[in-house]
Amino acid sequence: MAEEVKLFRTWSSPYALRIVWALKLKGIEFETIFEDITNKSPLLLQHNPAHAKVPVLLHNGKPVCESLIILEYIDETWTHNPPLLPQDPLEKASSRFWAHFGDHKLMESIWNVFTSQGKEQEEAMATSIENLKLIDEQLKGKKFFNGNAIGYLDLALGWMANLISILEEIISVELIHTDKFPHLSSWIQNFSDDPVIIECWPPRDKMVTKFQIMRDNYLTRSICQVKPA
Numbered sequence: 001m002a003e004e005v006k007l008f009r010t011w012s013s014p015y016a017l018r019i020v021w022a023l024k025l026k027g028i029e030f031e032t033i034f035e036d037i038t039n040k041s042p043l044l045l046q047h048n049p050a051h052a053k054v055p056v057l058l059h060n061g062k063p064v065c066e067s068l069i070i071l072e073y074i075d076e077t078w079t080h081n082p083p084l085l086p087q088d089p090l091e092k093a094s095s096r097f098w099a100h101f102g103d104h105k106l107m108e109s110i111w112n113v114f115t116s117q118g119k120e121q122e123e124a125m126a127t128s129i130e131n132l133k134l135i136d137e138q139l140k141g142k143k144f145f146n147g148n149a150i151g152y153l154d155l156a157l158g159w160m161a162n163l164i165s166i167l168e169e170i171i172s173v174e175l176i177h178t179d180k181f182p183h184l185s186s187w188i189q190n191f192s193d194d195p196v197i198i199e200c201w202p203p204r205d206k207m208v209t210k211f212q213i214m215r216d217n218y219l220t221r222s223i224c225q226v227k228p229a
């Protein structure tokens, strides 16, 4: 029986992009269902009632949610090359650890740079730089996080490769200097050079417009919050 693989995503979600990349790298055929997160479909709500978020992978009618969990599911279900997670338990644990760090500490610190100004932004910059240094160290002497081929952690941190430069462009701040982060800068280049990766990037001009609007909304909201009611 032919397998049915469907992916609920939005055009811009960096979390969903991880799944698009993983499925394409593994050569899995899938159908894409584009969601509008301002008007979520009943099917999305049915398949991800806990969070109502994309991505959701539907495999033969069964949903799998949360992008990092979906990556592991894909790797365990379609075991052919390329493998995404390392086999070695310690390396596997380390990959999961840094993916978690990326989604929580790193993403939050960079988001704080993007959605603030003045002193608050300077403090967020300092925190982001400390976090980026830790990632840079992980890449010392390596083309990708687990060696010579793109794997789980590259996909988990893949958002950095284009989103950071989009945010930098909007706020006219340089976060990733080549001198400060030589390994991370090379990784961004190597990752972005892969045809499967670039083929799936959302259009840059559309992303700039979307994130510019998000920043404007954040700043307006925080100014309103300090105004007397």
Ligand SMILES: N[C@@H](CCC(=O)N[C@@H](CS)C(=O)NCC(=O)O)C(=O)O
Residues within 6 Å of the ligand: 010, 012, 013, 014, 015, 037, 052, 053, 054, 055, 065, 066, 067, 068
């Ligand atoms: N931890 C989740 C995050 C997913 C997520 O935040 N998705 C956003 C789109 S980028 C979403 O669906 N947001 C809808 C909402 O918050 O209502 C994952 O890794 O899958």
